[in-house]
Amino acid sequence: MNKKRFIGVSIGLFILGLVWTILTPMLFAAAQADIGRTAPHPGFIAPDFSLQTPQGETLSLADNRGQPSLVFLWASWCTVCKAAMPGLQSTYEDFAPLGFELFAINTTFQDSLPTAMDYYQAQGYTYPMLLDRDGAVSQDYQMRAIPTSVLVGRDGEVLDVIIGAGVSEGYLRARLNDLYPEGD
Amino acid sequence: MFPIINIGPLAIQAAGLILLISLWIGTWLSGLLSENLGTNDDVIENSILLGLIIGLLGARVGFFIQNPSVFINNPLNLVALSPSMLDTGFGLLVGLLTIYIISQNKHLPALPTLDSISPLLVVMFAGVHLANYANGNDFGLPTDLPWGVQLWGADRHPVQLYTLLLTAGFFIAFLMRTHKLKQTGFLRSGNLFLMTIAALATITVFTRAFVAQKTLVGGLDFVQVLAFLVMTGSLCAIYFRSFQNRDQVPVLISMGSNTEPAEHLSMALDKIKSAFNVQQMSGVYQTEDVKNQTSKSQYLNRIVEINTSLAFIDLVEKLKSIEKELGRQSREKSVVPIDLDVLTYNGDVFTEKGWQIPNPDLIKYRYLAQPLAEMNPGFRHPASGVSIQNIVDRIENNANVEKIDGTDNGIKE
Structure with missing residues (x-):
């Protein structure tokens, strides 16, 4: 490679890169449009929902604003979900008194409601079971696999989206320990 | 957005699959390059x-x-088989440390080894951005441009694809120029790696x-500033490695003759001594013709180490002129008054005008390796770090190789 050409190209890249880096925050400022936007992805506001429990009580994500929540989409035929749920229960027992809420949204539109309710009651879970009968909430959360878990922060912002088996007791406890530094 | 592949209890996201495939393709390409460079591919792959x-x-x-309480x-x-509960930073540190320790243990030469993993870096860089596209990470700003993609509630710049395309462009442009860069000896140990880093950093600065x-x-994007510094640093490093005048560098030269060999070797040695600064030399070895063992012709060989400030190609010219002075005719293959070959040049790994350095014959024939082992x-x-x-x-x-004269065996002059 020619020395003069190399120096020319390098200096060109240096100046362009420097100008571009300095101008980037002005020309490509993080869009105002994204502030407060709703999407099931870290950094956005978690999509709100109002769903009924099998007993007919209506719960909303917004009800728990000011406290962290876990939105957990599951089905009774999903072994990975059922493997994770006992661990979620024991974590829930420790953190619910601090204000943490766990919304176990059953994907009723693709599950058998009686089977799901039998399973739920047999296990004695105490976090609320919600019914997504028409799949609208699953769609809002762009659910691509079960379980899908979304950890929501105090301001309603999405902190984590976990697809599959990653929603373990260890993960949830560690995250809640961070969110409740005084608690546990 | 790509789907998720369910295998039993494992939900493998397309993103993870893309990363695995990139790792596999990258390792394969690096293996090919490693063969070309002569680096220690098995050790490199195992350590990765x-x-x-x-x-x-x-x-x-x-x-x-x-999180000890957990x-x-x-x-x-x-030991839970769960993809969460991982501390990425600590894992990266431990993983890199492992690779470093293995490479030190196996005496892998840093620069040629880094050169040979350059394709892996490029493919993984592309793979990470494609994976980000698949799961919607590192998404772009909203845009009105016609090629914006619908993601997270807005039409956005498909910035992951910009990066992917630029990386692919760099890779193709580079492959097309490889031959030319090789001929000029520009891709000397470390330069391929530095060019790769410079290119990936430049792409990051702009995308x-x-x-x-x-x-x-401080009002600037941290990642962009970091990429800018890396780009500038690697361009400077390439400049100093490629265009600065060198001091004296150590060079190994093999001498061989099958025609009045004793006389020709000693005449050639005199000429080398008068032209260069001889550091050490091996004894003289009598060897069979390696390419034609039925021929009666026997060679005498020895190896000398010199210091020179000549650039590689000028050194080769100088050695050819000594060969000519001693009666070597380039077309004559069976009568060789004297043959002078560069085996290593400054411990570098490169190809220039068709000469591959270190000389590939060094690991093929005893008439080169044995005198070197003695000296x-x-x-x-x-390239590989393998001991002599x-x-x-x-x-x-x-x-067969036999030592016949050990008088000045390995003695520094």
Whole structure:
């Protein structure tokens, strides 16, 4: 490679890169449009929902604003979900008194409601079971696999989206320990 | 957005699959390049694999160091087959440390080894951005441009694809120029790696502007500033390595003759001594013709180490002129008054005007490896880091080599 050409190209890249880096925050400022936007992805506001429990009580994500929540989409035929749920229960027992809420949204539109309710009651879970009968909430959360878990922060912002088996007791406890530094 | 592949209890996201495929393709390409450069491919691949495994374990251990209560609650969490509960930073540190320790242990030469993993870096860089596209990470700013993609509630710059396209463009443009760069000897140990880093950093500097979520430090995007510094640093490094005048560099030269060999070797040695600064030399070895063992012709060979400030190609010219002075005719293959070849040049790994350095014959024939083992028992191959003793042991060519003169064996002059 020619020395003069190399120096020319390098200096060109240096100046362009420097100008571009300095101008980037002005020309490509993080869009105002994204502030407060709703999407099931870290950094956005978690999509709100109002769903009924099998007993007919209506719960909303917004009800728990000011406290962290876990939105957990599951089905009774999903072994990975059922493997994770006992661990979620024991974590829930420790953190619910601090204000943490766990919304176990059953994907009723693709599950058998009686089977799901039998399973739920047999296990004695105490976090609320919600019914997504028409799949609208699953769609809002762009659910691509079960379980899908979304950890929501105090301001309603999405902190984590976990697809599959990653929603373990260890993960949830560690995250809640961070969110409740005084608690546990 | 790509789907998720369910295999039993494992939900493998397309993103993870893309990363695995990139790792596989990248390792394969690096293996091909490694063969070309003569680096120690087996050791490199094993250390990357081991680094990945130990890095993964380290990430889990790191997580429990940070969250001991989780571990005390349920010690089985330590070995849970779950993709969460990982401390990426700690895992990366442990993984890189593992690779570093192995490469030190196996005496892998840093620069040629880094050169040979350059394709892996490029493919992984592309793979990470494609994976980000698949799961919607590192998404772009909203845009009205016609090629914006609908993601997270807005039409956005497909910035991951910008990066992917630029990386592919760099890769193709580079492949097309490889031959020319090789001919000029520009791709000398480390330069391929530095060019790769410079290119990936440059791509990051320019595409980073379109990413929506920036980490601003002092009003500037941290990642972009880092990429800019890396780009500038690697361009400077290439400049100093390629265009600065060198001081004296050590060079190994092999001498061989099959026509009045004793006389020709000593005449050639005189000429070399008057032209260069001779550091040390081997004894004289009598060897069979390696390419034609039925021929009666016997060679005498020896190796000398010199210091020179000549550039490689000028050194080759100088050696050819000495060959000519001693009656060598380039077309004549069976009558060789004197043959002078550069074996290594400054411990560098490169190809220039068709000459491959280190000379590939060094690991093929005893007439080169054996005298070198005697003269410099601590020698390691500049590309693979294999010791000269191991090189001698691994040679399959069985042309006989016998030492006939040990008077000035290895003595420094």
